[in-house]
Amino acid sequence: MKTKKKxxxxxxxxxxxxxALKYAKYYAEISKYELEVMAVIEESNFISKLFSSxxxxxxxxxxxxxxxNELVQRFCDGIKVNTRIENGKAHEKIIDVAEEIKPAFIFxxxxxxPKYKRPxxxxxxxxxxxxxxxxxxxxxxxxxxxxxxxxxxxILVPLDFTYETSEQVxxxxxxxxxxxxxxxxxxxxxxxxxxxxMKLLTKLGxxxxxxEETGINCESELIQEEKLSVSKIISETAIKNKSALIVIMTRxxxxxxxxxxxxxxxxxxxxxxIPVLSIQPWDTAxxxxxxxxxxxxxxxY
Numbered sequence: 001m002k003t004k005k006k007x008x009x010x011x012x013x014x015x016x017x018x019x020a021l022k023y024a025k026y027y028a029e030i031s032k033y034e035l036e037v038m039a040v041i042e043e044s045n046f047i048s049k050l051f052s053s054x055x056x057x058x059x060x061x062x063x064x065x066x067x068x069n070e071l072v073q074r075f076c077d078g079i080k081v082n083t084r085i086e087n088g089k090a091h092e093k094i095i096d097v098a099e100e101i102k103p104a105f106i107f108x109x110x111x112x113x114p115k116y117k118r119p120x121x122x123x124x125x126x127x128x129x130x131x132x133x134x135x136x137x138x139x140x141x142x143x144x145x146x147x148x149x150x151x152x153x154x155i156l157v158p159l160d161f162t163y164e165t166s167e168q169v170x171x172x173x174x175x176x177x178x179x180x181x182x183x184x185x186x187x188x189x190x191x192x193x194x195x196x197x198m199k200l201l202t203k204l205g206x207x208x209x210x211x212e213e214t215g216i217n218c219e220s221e222l223i224q225e226e227k228l229s230v231s232k233i234i235s236e237t238a239i240k241n242k243s244a245l246i247v248i249m250t251r252x253x254x255x256x257x258x259x260x261x262x263x264x265x266x267x268x269x270x271x272x273x274i275p276v277l278s279i280q281p282w283d284t285a286x287x288x289x290x291x292x293x294x295x296x297x298x299x300x301y
Contacts, residue, residue, distance in 0.1 A: 001104050001174055002292055003134070005033045008103040010094050010128075012039065013067055018075070020109035020139040023275060025076050026149060027105070031178050035081045036101055037072060039064045040090040061085050091127035098134045104178075105277070106132065110140035110269065125269070129250055129278045133289055135171065137245070141273030148244075152274070154182045154219075156243040158234045161187065161203050164249050164281045169207060170291050171279045172247040173214055182217045184241060188233055189224045197222065231267035238274050245275045 009024035011017045021037065028035045041060045068083050086093040098106055108125050129136045157172040159165050169185075176183045185207060187200050204220045211218040225233050238246055248265050269276050282288045 001178075002288070002290055003104045004102045005031070006036050006101050006103040007031070007033050007105050007107065008036045008038065008094070008098055008101060008134075009107040010038055010040070010090070010124075011068065011071065012090070012109075013064075013071075014109070016109035016140065018071065018109070019145065020107045021071060021075055022145050023137070023139050024107040025079060026145075027107075027179060028079050031104070033104060035076060035079060036084070036097070036103060037068060037076070037081060038084045038086060038094070038097055039068050040086045040088065040093045042088070042090060057087060061087070091124040091131070094124070094128050095132045098132050103134055106134050106136045108136060108138055110138050129269075130280075133280055133282075135175075135280075135290065136278045138269045138276050138278065140270070152242045152244040153180075154184050154241055154243050155180070156234070156238050156241065156246045157183060157185045158230075158237075158246070158248065159185055159187045159204075159207065161200070165207075167281055167288070167291075168247060168249050168279060169211070170288070171277070173211060173216065174291050175245075175247065175277060176216050177214065179244075180216060182219070183211060184219045184221065184237075184243070185211070186221045186223055186234070186237055188230055189222060190226050190230075197224070229264075229267070231264045231271075234264075234268060235272050238272065243274055245277055246272070247277045247279065250278045250280055 007024050007028050009021055011021060024035060024037075027033075041057070041064055064085050065083070068085065072081050072083060084097070086097065094106065094108075106128060108128060110125060125136075125138060129138070155172060155176050157168065159168065172183060172185075185204065187204055189197060189200055200222055204222060208218050208220040221237075223233055223237065228236075234246065237243075246268060248268060250265055265278065269278070282290075
């Protein structure tokens with residue numbers, strides 16, 4: 001990867017961000033990367049009325065620094081960790097720090113919400129996913145972290161064979177080579193007959209061959225389903241196969257707003273208790289600033 005050997009994790013001190021820290025530490029151990037742990041202090045209008053500006057910043061920063069150091073001592077033994085406190089808007093500071101340190105990945109916790117409150121991805125997470133060029137791994141649920149480490153090994157890559165599929169496969173290959181050992185590629189047929197089925201099977205087979213040539217164990221699967229949503233099918237597949245992580249592209253399915261994620265990506269990030277790795281599309285003519293490989297076997301895509 002064309003990045004420094006660092007993993008950035010953003011902490012807001014709620015339970016889910018602490019779970020994200022556990023995941024980040026786990027992946028840092030496997031990759032032998034450093035952890036950069038940051039917290040952002042956002043000054044509210046109410047609090048600013050109680051303190052002078054300088055007094056407030058000093059007080060909040062010291063408290064956050066103490067909490068951050070306690071978390072690092074508790075959960076991040078055995079690896080190199082850098083900590084920092086930033087002041088400003090959370091998503092802006094996370095993006096700024098990522099530009100500075102050039103991490104391989106950004107880890108962010110997605111707060112636990114009941115199903116009826118899951119229509120949207122959190123604002124800070126959404127901004128970072130859409131605005132940062134660095135891959136973002138969102139963490140939701142999975143508080144039984146030991147079970148996750150022991151049981152979840154396979155990386156799931158749902159493919160729709162658009163022009164961005166080569167980028168998605170490239171990212172998945174590099175991630176699996178770092179953290180592996182296995183990959184499962186799936187595509188969904190929700191319309192068409194035998195002709196469409198054969199086209200998809202051919203593309204799956206060629207893609208699987210290229211992935212296996214990199215030394216990765218790869219399973220492929222065509223799922224024929226007309227009634228369920230794409231996100232529901234992917235979620236059920238990930239749960240059934242105990243996927244460690246799902247690799248998706250964050251292109252917008254309906255570009256009404258630059259700050260609206262496609263519905264399938266949003267539903268997966270918001271509603272699934274399995275980490276989701278979101279990859280920004282890149283200009284294939286210029287190449288990726290992050291990933292060093294590019295695969296397009298026999299013009300599959």
